[in-house]
Amino acid sequence: MVRLLIKRADETQFLFDTTVMILVQDLLNELIAIHNARLKVDRICTELGELSKHGISLPPNMQGLADEQIADLKLKDEWADKCMPSGGAVVNQDPIGRRNGQAPTEKMADVINRTVSEAKKIISNKQAAANVCMTKQMVQEALDQLRGAVMIVYPMGLPPHDPIQMELENNEDLEGQQASLQVLDTTNTSLWFSAKEMKPDKKLQDFVGKNEKTKIIAKLQKKGQGPPGRERVFSEAEQKAMMAHAYQKQEEFKKLEQDSEDSFMNSDWADSNSLKRQFHGLKNIKW
CATH class of the missing domain: 1.20.5 (Single alpha-helices involved in coiled-coils or other helix-helix interfaces)
Incomplete structure (x- = not known):
């Protein structure tokens, strides 16, 4: 098996095992799927950290408003009573007004935080230093763990507008957010090796040779940005x-x-x- 160390710019992403006979386009599809799934796990982990502190997300028309404004506009969070955390809620107002302030209890928050920690370890780029190759199954396992933690703490589920629920249902809207710049698409992404762009209609062996026991550094790069920077001579x-x-x-x-x-x-x-x-x-x- 050929082992690829996948990078974006100079940042290590993950290790990936494949064969020299694979088409570059097929390889690119698998790498992008893992890359984007790792980003999804990271986004969910970030939102779960906020959920454990400040409860579920407010409806979009109530976010950022002060209590007086909500009262004047006669707005009501219809999901507050439907989506209560298991074991009751602890009041902890969100300073930026995105969440309703009905946080889970310390015990339930600990369930979320421990699961987030485990999920981050699975997708961490430190796995590459430990010589662990990333697979779609590993990333899916991290997603399943996060989904399970949400079901434990919120048996009735989360409101459909909550970013975590949208991520779990693949309905997330990243338009206008910094996170959208990190997501890759197969139509505008290329794979580079040794300062050369790998053509999608060719096989990997056309660039790295026929030796299956090969390890290379490959870089994901958006098309139109030119070749990525060369590797450092010294670490x-x-x-x-x-x-x-x-x-x-x-x-x-x-x-x-x-x-x-x-x-x-x-x-x-x-x-x-x-x-x-x-x-x-x-x-x-x-x-």
Whole structure:
């Protein structure tokens, strides 16, 4: 199996195993599916953190409004009573007014936070450093864990307008958000290896050779942005080690220069009485 270290720009994403016989387009489809699914898990984890603190999302027409404005407009959150957390709610108002302030109890919040932590570990780019390859099944497992935590804490479900529910149902609307810039599409994304764009109608072996026991660094890049930057000759850790070694040598040279200014005074050729002692046989006398 060929092992690919997938990157975007200089940031490591994940490891992926495949075969040299795969079409580049098929490979690209799988990589983009994993990439976008990891982003989805990360977005859900972020929203679940807010859910555990401030409860479910308010309807769009009530978000950001003060209590007085809601009263003046005679608005009502119809989902507040339908979607209560298991074990009751704890009042904790959302400072930005996106959620209704009916937070889960500490025990239920702990269920959410522990599940979020586990899901983040599954999709973490640290998996690449641990030599663990990412698969669609792994990312789906993380999604299933998050879905299960929501069902435990909110047995009646979440309102359809809640970002978490929309993500779980694949109805999320990222238009105008920073997150939309990270999502990739198969029609406008290309795969690069060794500063060359892999043509989608060719096989992977046309670029990396026929040896299945190969490991390469491949980069996902949106079309029209040109080739991604080349890999560093030295890693960040290697650069730090080299700089530390150079600094140590510099300090040693400074010390040698200081010592050399006076060290000649202890040399035989600098001793004015050296010749006299030699004639008298007084040289190298030991007591």
